[in-house]
Amino acid sequence: MIRSMTGFGSAVVENEEYKVSVEVKAVNQRFLELSFHMGRPLSPFEDNLRRLVRQTAARGKVDIFVNYLDKREHAASIRVDKQLAASYRAALDELSDFLHLARPDDVMQVASYPDVLQVEKDEELAGFEPVLRAAASEALRSFDAMRQAEGENIGRDFFVRLGELEASVERLKALAPTIVQAYRERLEKTLGELLSEQEIDETRIIQETALYADKVNYTEEVVRLGSHFQQFRAILASADGPIGRKLDFLIQEMNRETNTIASKASSAEAAQLVVDMKSEIEKLREQVQNIE
Numbered sequence: 001m002i003r004s005m006t007g008f009g010s011a012v013v014e015n016e017e018y019k020v021s022v023e024v025k026a027v028n029q030r031f032l033e034l035s036f037h038m039g040r041p042l043s044p045f046e047d048n049l050r051r052l053v054r055q056t057a058a059r060g061k062v063d064i065f066v067n068y069l070d071k072r073e074h075a076a077s078i079r080v081d082k083q084l085a086a087s088y089r090a091a092l093d094e095l096s097d098f099l100h101l102a103r104p105d106d107v108m109q110v111a112s113y114p115d116v117l118q119v120e121k122d123e124e125l126a127g128f129e130p131v132l133r134a135a136a137s138e139a140l141r142s143f144d145a146m147r148q149a150e151g152e153n154i155g156r157d158f159f160v161r162l163g164e165l166e167a168s169v170e171r172l173k174a175l176a177p178t179i180v181q182a183y184r185e186r187l188e189k190t191l192g193e194l195l196s197e198q199e200i201d202e203t204r205i206i207q208e209t210a211l212y213a214d215k216v217n218y219t220e221e222v223v224r225l226g227s228h229f230q231q232f233r234a235i236l237a238s239a240d241g242p243i244g245r246k247l248d249f250l251i252q253e254m255n256r257e258t259n260t261i262a263s264k265a266s267s268a269e270a271a272q273l274v275v276d277m278k279s280e281i282e283k284l285r286e287q288v289q290n291i292e
Contacts, residue, residue: 002239003292004150005029005060009143013135019069020131022139024053026147028289029061038066041125045132052133056140058242059292066132070125079118088113147292154287155236161284162229165254168277169225172261175270176218218264221257228254242292251285 010023034053036046053062088110096103111117228250235243235250258281262274 001148002151002155002236002243003144003147004154004290005147005244005292006150006290007143007147009139009141009146011135011138011142013131013138015131017070017072018125018128018131019071020128020135021067022132022135023065024062024136024139024143025065026057026060026062026143029059032057032059033061035061035063036066037063039068042066042068042132045129048129048133049136052136053140056144057292059244064136066136068128068132081116081118085110085113085116088116151291154291157287158232158236158284161280161287162232164280165225165277166229168273168280169222169229172218172265172270172273173222175265175267175273218261221260221264225254225257228257244288244291247288247291248285251281251288254281254284 005026005028007026008024010021012019012021014020032054034050036049038046049064049066053064092110093103095101232247232250235246255278258274258277262271265271265274
């Protein structure tokens with residue numbers, strides 16, 4: 001199954017204690033990069049989430065957004081900062097002596113000073129991870145379904161491009177003999193004009209034509225191109241994981257063979273075919289950048 005690197009998925013899972021929403025977004029990137037956007041209390045769950053995402057995505061820049069609502073009734077306790085209260089009292093006594101004012105003896109007055117009494121809530125997210133995992137798993141399923149749908153569209157485009165390339169290669173094969181024949185005819189005409197009163201050496205013409213035929217022979221490159229096309233189709237047909245890098249390598253090889261043909265084929269028609277092929281190969285390359 002071909003998968004695009006771009007995709008989006010979201011899910012919300014809720015029980016009596018928590019409501020968790022997860023969104024997963026991804027764009028193209030050569031390697032896998034995970035970015036988590038969630039509150040500090042969720043940091044202990046990041047490693048498990050990272051492993052879960054890696055089971056679905058192998059390449060791309062993936063952003064994971066997690067929000068939650070804690071619906072539990074929290075037990076609260078009050079902590080007394082005794083050292084701070086004593087410091088306040090000592091400072092007030094000193095101020096009382098300096099200003100000749102009565103000392104504050106009301107404990108409520110001291111307790112009202114900042115941070116003397118601190119309310120502490122139980123922030124432990126007991127029972128949270130199963131809800132988080134369920135929401136993340138559902139979001140990743142939605143995310144992967146979108147990537148697969150986009151991958152199917154890209155796959156169909158691949159086969160169209162391959163068909164165009166294979167048709168161009170067949171035309172190049174058919175054109176090869178005519179390139180050599182055209183050279184022989186030009187050679188005979190040129191020699192005929194230069195040696196109009198002398199007999200033309202047929203053996204020399206055959207030799208020159210043979211040398212030229214060897215120089216412009218692109219059979220080897222055509223055969224390799226055919227092999228690359230077959231491998232490309234085979235990879236698409238048997239895709240059961242990330243295939244982008246394999247296809248990218250094959251496209252580099254296709255470009256190499258096509259450039260060699262361009263340097264050998266001394267023909268305007270062949271040159272146009274090569275230009276068309278390079279255009280199709282570039283379209284393949286652009287699409288490969290989109291898949292995992």
